Amino acid sequence: MSNDFQAEVRTMASLRHENVVRLLGFCLHQNVESGQQEQILVYEFVGNGDLKYHIHHSKSMVNLPF
Known part of the structure; x- marks a missing residue:
């Protein structure tokens, strides 16, 4: 498993916010x-x-104020 993939899994698994889709798991397949x-x-x-x-x-459409 590459370091980039490991880092992405750790980051996504740690996020807890109502507007972020939750990571349930991952799979490595040869x-x-x-x-x-x-x-x-x-x-x-x-x-x-x-x-x-x-x-x-x-x-x-919603116009954002910025």
Whole structure:
């Protein structure tokens, strides 16, 4: 497991905020065909679509004061 991946897992696992999706776990998988290791982060499910959709397709845009 790379140092960058370990650091990301530790950081995301330590975050506790109502606006941050919680990290549930991670998985390391060795791809038999390519020989490469896949690093996967598993986050909690968040309903109502993804953030990209809400940013780009929102009918009620909010103007921020900055």
